[in-house]
Amino acid sequence: MWCAMALLPLLPLLNGRGDSAAGPEKGEFERRVMRASLSLLDQGTWLADLRIPGAEGENLVVVEPAFAWRDGQRWRVVTSAAGIVDTDGETHSQVEIREAWGGVTAGDFDFSAGRRILRWSTGYAFTPTGVLDPPRNPTDPEDRLSLTEGRNMVAVDWVNGGSALTAAWAGNITALRYNTMVDGFDTALIYAHEDGQPNLAGFNFTRVLGDAFEVHGELAHRNGMAALAGGKYAMRSGVTFISEFYSPEAPRQGQYFFANCGKARLRELPGWKEWDVSASVVANLTDGSRMFFGDVARRIGDKVSLTGHAEAPRGKAWRSEFGMVPYAALVSIGIRYQL
Numbered sequence: 001m002w003c004a005m006a007l008l009p010l011l012p013l014l015n016g017r018g019d020s021a022a023g024p025e026k027g028e029f030e031r032r033v034m035r036a037s038l039s040l041l042d043q044g045t046w047l048a049d050l051r052i053p054g055a056e057g058e059n060l061v062v063v064e065p066a067f068a069w070r071d072g073q074r075w076r077v078v079t080s081a082a083g084i085v086d087t088d089g090e091t092h093s094q095v096e097i098r099e100a101w102g103g104v105t106a107g108d109f110d111f112s113a114g115r116r117i118l119r120w121s122t123g124y125a126f127t128p129t130g131v132l133d134p135p136r137n138p139t140d141p142e143d144r145l146s147l148t149e150g151r152n153m154v155a156v157d158w159v160n161g162g163s164a165l166t167a168a169w170a171g172n173i174t175a176l177r178y179n180t181m182v183d184g185f186d187t188a189l190i191y192a193h194e195d196g197q198p199n200l201a202g203f204n205f206t207r208v209l210g211d212a213f214e215v216h217g218e219l220a221h222r223n224g225m226a227a228l229a230g231g232k233y234a235m236r237s238g239v240t241f242i243s244e245f246y247s248p249e250a251p252r253q254g255q256y257f258f259a260n261c262g263k264a265r266l267r268e269l270p271g272w273k274e275w276d277v278s279a280s281v282v283a284n285l286t287d288g289s290r291m292f293f294g295d296v297a298r299r300i301g302d303k304v305s306l307t308g309h310a311e312a313p314r315g316k317a318w319r320s321e322f323g324m325v326p327y328a329a330l331v332s333i334g335i336r337y338q339l
Contacts, residue, residue, distance in 0.1 A: 031072045039064040041145065043307070043334030047327040051317075054326075058088035060334075064098075064146055077102045078116075082147055099150050110157040117150035118168070120177055120190060122204045122216040125258040125282065126246040128226035129202035129218045131175050131192040132168060138258055138282045139291050144309065172196070184208075190220075198222050212236075224249035230258075239263045254286040254321060262295075274299040282322075289315025289322035307334045 041062040050056050066080035080098040085091065101114025121130030125138040134148040153170035163180040172195040179188040190202040202220035209215065212235070218228040230244035242260040262278030276297040283290035293311040300306065311330040315323030 033068075033070045035068045037066045038339045039066075039146070040337045041307075041334055043145075043332050045330065045332040047330055049328035050326060052326040055088035058086060060087075060145075061085040062145060062147070074105050075103070084147070096147065096149055098146075098148065101150075108159055110159070111155075112157075113154045115150045115152050116155070117148060118153075118155075120188065120204075122188075122206050122218060122230075123228050123244060123246070124230060124232075124242055124260070125244055126228050126256065127218075128220040128228050128246070128248070129188070129190050129200075129204045131173065131190060131194075131200055131202070132170055138256065139280075139293055139311065141258075141260075141280075144295060144307075204228075220249075222249060237263070238265070254284040257281075257283045257285055284315075284321045287315065287320040287323075289313070289320035291322045291325070303338050305336045305338075307336060308332065309334075 039062075041060070041064075043060045043062075044057065045060065046057045061084070063083040064080065068076070068078045070076045079100045081100075082096045082098055083093070084096065085093045097115055099115055099117055101112055101116040103110060103112035105111075117134060118132045119130065121127035121133050121136075123130070123136070125136065125141040127133045127136045130136070132151055132153070134143075134150065137143075151170045153168050155166060155168040158165045163178070166175075166177040166179075168175045168177075173192055174194075175190065175192040177188055177190050179186070181187070184207060186206040188204050190200070190204070192200040194200070200220060200222040202218065204216070204218040206214065206216045212233055214232040216228075216230050216232075218226075220226045225247075226249045227247045228244060230242070233241045235241075240260075240262055242258075244256075244258040246256040246258070248254070248256075258280070260278060260280040262276070262280075264276045265273050266275045266277070276299075277295070279292075279294040281290055281292050291311060291313050293309070296308045298306045309330075309332040312328070313322040313325035315321065317323050
């Protein structure tokens with residue numbers, strides 16, 4: 001698991017911020033911003049009671065460079081990639097381009113082209129109106145390994161006051177989104193045409209109530225009606241609670257409930273302020289199966305963190321969604337180095 005540690009002495013060489021040694025004038029620095037970052041993760045995973053032939057453990061190394069450049073409020077370039085080496089008896093490697101796009105602003109219009117990650121949905125674990133969103137995994141809604149890939153698209157945004165209209169073309173999908181505030185509700189109307197599929201029409205909203213509550217919801221219709229209702233409550237201590245109910249287009253496939261409780265930096269406990277903890281459950285309310293999972297992270301200084309992840313599926317074996325998961329438990333332990 002520690003093979004990636006041998007690369008650590010080389011990482012400071014990549015910690016450049018793009019500032020020229022000769023140095024432009026001060027106004028040039030204010031106008032142009034360049035940022036570069038690098039993340040290196042080495043993670044080991046072990047499976048308990050594996051019910052199908054296969055390796056009971058694997059080692060995963062993920063190297064993720066990212067670069068962003070902005071020239072004032074007009075030009076911008078964003079790129080990020082992931083190099084993955086996975087060993088589970090055999091070694092497999094691949095490179096994924098997560099984002100690679102450029103954009104320019106002209107008056108009230110923003111133009112962009114390339115591979116881009118868009119998030120139109122308001123959902124945390126489910127995304128019925130996220131027609132251009134990356135596929136969301138409800139057992140990993142935050143994409144803890146940062147392996148989400150964007151879509152190749154061309155997009156135009158028109159912003160006027162408190163309203164925005166976006167048109168996007170992504171291969172065989174043409175989508176429109178209109179976003180505005182209505183009596184404190186951040187609302188969006190979404191329409192999409194996809195070749196070979198019925199058109200999608202959707203609506204979503206987010207509303208903040210006071211200092212602690214947030215509610216959100218979505219409706220989408222394509223082959224049928226899909227609905228999402230959720231909320232978030234943040235305590236003064238920093239503990240947050242998130243819950244969602246989701247009914248997909250075909251309810252016979254299952255209706256779902258998601259709940260999460262988490263806290264970053266346990267400052268109230270002496271010696272624990274560098275710890276983050278989170279516990280969640282996803283349940284298929286139709287077949288009674290569920291997946292319990294949790295995450296913990298411990299920061300060591302500014303650049304290193306230790307991570308842990310665990311999953312425990314429950315349900316009727318081979319007769320329910322999470323009961324078909326071919327292991328009784330999963331545990332992952334990793335170390336991440338970030339610049």
